[in-house]
Amino acid sequence: MTVLSPDALEARLREIGAERYHNRHPFHRALHDGALNRMQVQAWALNRYYYQASIPVKDATLLARLPTAELRREWRRRLEDHDGDAPGTGGIARWLKLTDGLGLSRRYVESLEGMLPATGFAVEAYVHFVGERSVLAAIASSLTELFSPTIISERVSGMLRHYNFISEETLAYFAPRLTQAPRDSDFALAYVRANARTPEQQKEVIDALLFKCNVLWSMLDALQHVYMEGHPAPGAFRGDGTPGAFSA
Numbered sequence: 279m280t281v282l283s284p285d286a287l288e289a290r291l292r293e294i295g296a297e298r299y300h301n302r303h304p305f306h307r308a309l310h311d312g313a314l315n316r317m318q319v320q321a322w323a324l325n326r327y328y329y330q331a332s333i334p335v336k337d338a339t340l341l342a343r344l345p346t347a348e349l350r351r352e353w354r355r356r357l358e359d360h361d362g363d364a365p366g367t368g369g370i371a372r373w374l375k376l377t378d379g380l381g382l383s384r385r386y387v388e389s390l391e392g393m394l395p396a397t398g399f400a401v402e403a404y405v406h407f408v409g410e411r412s413v414l415a416a417i418a419s420s421l422t423e424l425f426s427p428t429i430i431s432e433r434v435s436g437m438l439r440h441y442n443f444i445s446e447e448t449l450a451y452f453a454p455r456l457t458q459a460p461r462d463s464d465f466a467l468a469y470v471r472a473n474a475r476t477p478e479q480q481k482e483v484i485d486a487l488l489f490k491c492n493v494l495w496s497m498l499d500a501l502q503h504v505y506m507e508g509h510p511a512p513g514a515f516r517g518d519g520t521p522g523a524f525s526a
């Protein structure tokens with residue numbers, strides 16, 4: 279194994295994003311191209327809620343492991359972005375505006391009752407990864423955010439264009455992410471460039487990004503399997519007829 283320069287390492291990470299980021303998944307292509315029905319969009323938002331709700335748990339897990347005040351100061355902003363600083367503020371609350379706008383009941387969404395098991399396993403694997411692997415790998419696993427502004431822009435414009443049940447207000451979650459994600463990923467990328475110096479460390483970083491792409495991809499695989507291909511999923515959200523799923 280040879281050592282990569284910081285630029286070569288970054289180029290490798292960007293190549294992974296180009297090949298494996300979840301913008302390439304057929305479920306996302308269908309979501310953004312207007313090929314889904316309302317129930318399929320509801321299923322996406324309902325499952326993705328668990329990812330959103332677990333991001334600050336993941337960041338708090340990592341925060342507790344960071345060795346310096348400087349690093350913790352930087353990382354704690356992420357908690358504030360998602361949890362807000364008062365009830366009704368922050369990313370989780372904004373995600374619930376999306377599920378509200380889609381007609382889902384909050385109690386049902388927050389209960390996770392209708393979530394697919396694979397969503398739970400993928401999200402929990404991410405939280406465990408940042409608790410168990412090196413701090414370098416944990417920070418590197420957030421680097422999918424390098425690629426999220428492009429998918430978010432595509433998603434917002436595509437969904438507004440194609441779905442009459444979607445409005446700018448229901449997609450309010452995404453607007454702040456367009457500035458938060460680059461700020462966060464610039465920091466994580468600079469950290470990785472400066473701290474992954476040996477071939478072993480560089481492999482850890484590359485593997486962390488591959489792992490995270492797999493987390494995001496497998497959540498969409500599960501949605502595709504059940505909601506596009508119609509395979510059975512006992513207990514999962516099924517649209518109209520799912521007890522408690524809809525707000526009055």
Ligand SMILES: O=C(O)c1cc(C(=O)O)c2c(n1)C(=O)C(=O)c1cc(C(=O)O)[nH]c1-2
Binds near residue numbers: 494
């Ligand atoms: O909409 C998306 O496609 C998307 C992707 C990702 C990502 O790449 O992990 C994140 C988000 N959104 C997001 O909203 C978010 O808060 C977030 C935090 C993280 C992370 O790993 O710390 N990823 C993402």
